[in-house]
Amino acid sequence: MRTSYAVGLDVGGTRIAAGLVERKGRIVKESKTLTPKGGPFGVVDAIIDAIEEVSASVHPSEIAGIGMGLPAQIDFYRQTVEFCTNLPLAGVDMRSLVMSRVKHSVTIDNDGNTAALGESRFGAAKGAKDFVMVTLGTGVGGGVFVGGQLFRGYRGLAGEIGHMIVELDGPECPCGAPGHLEAYVARPAIIRQGRAAAETFKGAGIKRLAGDDIERISAEVVINAANTGDEEGVRIMAEIGRVLGEALVGIVSLLNPQLIVVGGGIGESCPIVVERAAAIIGEHALAGRRDVHLVTAELGNDAGVVGAAALAFDEHDSREGLQR
Amino acid sequence: MRTSYAVGLDVGGTRIAAGLVERKGRIVKESKTLTPKGGPFGVVDAIIDAIEEVSASVHPSEIAGIGMGLPAQIDFYRQTVEFCTNLPLAGVDMRSLVMSRVKHSVTIDNDGNTAALGESRFGAAKGAKDFVMVTLGTGVGGGVFVGGQLFRGYRGLAGEIGHMIVELDGPECPCGAPGHLEAYVARPAIIRQGRAAAETFKGAGIKRLAGDDIERISAEVVINAANTGDEEGVRIMAEIGRVLGEALVGIVSLLNPQLIVVGGGIGESCPIVVERAAAIIGEHALAGRRDVHLVTAELGNDAGVVGAAALAFDEHDSREGLQR
Numbered sequence A, B: 001m002r003t004s005y006a007v008g009l010d011v012g013g014t015r016i017a018a019g020l021v022e023r024k025g026r027i028v029k030e031s032k033t034l035t036p037k038g039g040p041f042g043v044v045d046a047i048i049d050a051i052e053e054v055s056a057s058v059h060p061s062e063i064a065g066i067g068m069g070l071p072a073q074i075d076f077y078r079q080t081v082e083f084c085t086n087l088p089l090a091g092v093d094m095r096s097l098v099m100s101r102v103k104h105s106v107t108i109d110n111d112g113n114t115a116a117l118g119e120s121r122f123g124a125a126k127g128a129k130d131f132v133m134v135t136l137g138t139g140v141g142g143g144v145f146v147g148g149q150l151f152r153g154y155r156g157l158a159g160e161i162g163h164m165i166v167e168l169d170g171p172e173c174p175c176g177a178p179g180h181l182e183a184y185v186a187r188p189a190i191i192r193q194g195r196a197a198a199e200t201f202k203g204a205g206i207k208r209l210a211g212d213d214i215e216r217i218s219a220e221v222v223i224n225a226a227n228t229g230d231e232e233g234v235r236i237m238a239e240i241g242r243v244l245g246e247a248l249v250g251i252v253s254l255l256n257p258q259l260i261v262v263g264g265g266i267g268e269s270c271p272i273v274v275e276r277a278a279a280i281i282g283e284h285a286l287a288g289r290r291d292v293h294l295v296t297a298e299l300g301n302d303a304g305v306v307g308a309a310a311l312a313f314d315e316h317d318s319r320e321g322l323q324r
Helices: A040-055 A094-099 A111-122 A187-198 A201-209 A219-227 A231-255 A271-284 A302-319 B040-055 B094-099 B111-122 B187-198 B201-209 B219-227 B231-255 B271-284 B302-319
Strands: A005-011 A015-022 A027-034 A063-070 A072-075 A080-084 A106-110 A131-136 A140-146 A259-263 A293-296 B005-011 B015-022 B027-034 B063-070 B072-075 B080-084 B106-110 B131-136 B140-146 B259-263 B293-296
Touching (some): A005 A302, A027 A040, A027 A302, A040 A094, A111 A140, A111 A259, A131 A231, A201 A219, A201 A231, A231 A271, A259 A271, A271 A293, B005 B302, B027 B302, B040 B094, B072 B106, B094 B106, B111 B131, B111 B140, B111 B302, B187 B219, B187 B231, B201 B231, B219 B271, B231 B271
Parallel strands (some): A063 A106, A131 A259, A259 A293, B005 B063
Antiparallel strands (some): A015 A027, B131 B140
């Protein structure tokens, strides 16, 4: 049966967003709540509440299913959480825990993948068959599309763009390995550089934007400084763009995508990052690949919810033998 | 019609190898010749001679076609040579030049891709659907298999593994960009390190293996030294393995392959490289991906010829609507 809605959930370390989503990607009802601290059961309770809240007004038979993006490494084929830094979900059978309490089928995926799926279906990557999504936020994630499908890899773990080397013996990444992209271009690196700059005369502009309180310097403060032309802010964010660009040169060499979408919060909010990364690709990518388009994500915070809903629709339709 | 043979060519900067190959990968007749210096026409003449030599004994109707691996970036869809470092073939329509002089259809591809195809069909990657081939030789190349097929990318240029960053501001790669894998692990880097070592007391073992002539220190001399336990040789090759391993951690994060095949000459001849790279993956890859198998190529120098022939069979069969 052709259902009209899916519930998409974007489960983050800080916030859980849920939406009742139409097939065309429109969110008709939305819910946002803080992610409960403590064990996985509180998180599951909050997820169930959010699902009930957004789906209360429609009949269960109209709902294709529930899709959930988690900030975790998901073995997509087995639907298990392998590893999770920001939430206590590693090894927890999230899918079954949620599914035992709702009337619908549940599908889980890595949040970089759901964001990529959202942008692919309804955003900046509409119509692109071979593209890569990079999300720059608290961490660095992403998703790889091959031939119009999310590329899963052997165990369904593909798409972890943040854990590619950019510098041998570089600073330690949250994953424990040295010199990965995530250690250079995610929120903590921006904060660290912003605060270091604010200790100096040159960083006065950044410090002022944080009310002269260095502890209040967030990534957003540094990005604001950069976007208003503050020299140190521009320098920091241009360097973020350079490192991102050098890593993307490698992805372009390996995968020759037609398009790269940069999102995750930082990607959309700081044009300097994308401009600088595009310039580096133009300079350093091999001949024939420099025409790759680098664009910013279009769905913003909705990408996760809309993408998770698209996942639920896809799973429903493939179960029912329907073509998209 | 079900043909019995294909001609595979491995066109290198130094040597052209050709073979008449059966469907099961057996080379029934082989030819090797030095690659002519000068313009592309001499190269084409040598290719035609090689094709005639290996195919003289069979009727043209028994030959499915001709496959050629070139040390070049090939736009596979348009069958054009985009860029070529070691031979003057950039922009040359190699496929048409050869096809105008033989009775068969000709298909060209990057030599990393043909090697991957060879290992996939007849070598170390038999049966693997999602694997990555890395060739360590004069340069670093490779091929990416996704779902049992060579992954081509948007313009057919995918698989250039050598041009991924390993160190921001690292030494210049032959492609002109800084810090790419190729600048660290290909033959010239090994030679440079071997010669530098031989200038010191510690490098006496390497120097001795080259007849006390530093200019005669090749990559093979350094590998020999390492394989016989010479301390400096081991140190140099273990470092090659470390850098390769860190780059492969990124590929494992991005693509989650089940298998990585290391070949290209250096990969097969120096176990230290593969052992060290495997140890780095075990240490630094994300959870759930560490079980990737790292193995050495099995076809050696034949991979290119056999893989190019497999390409010709595939093209023939897809034209004729045959299933493999």
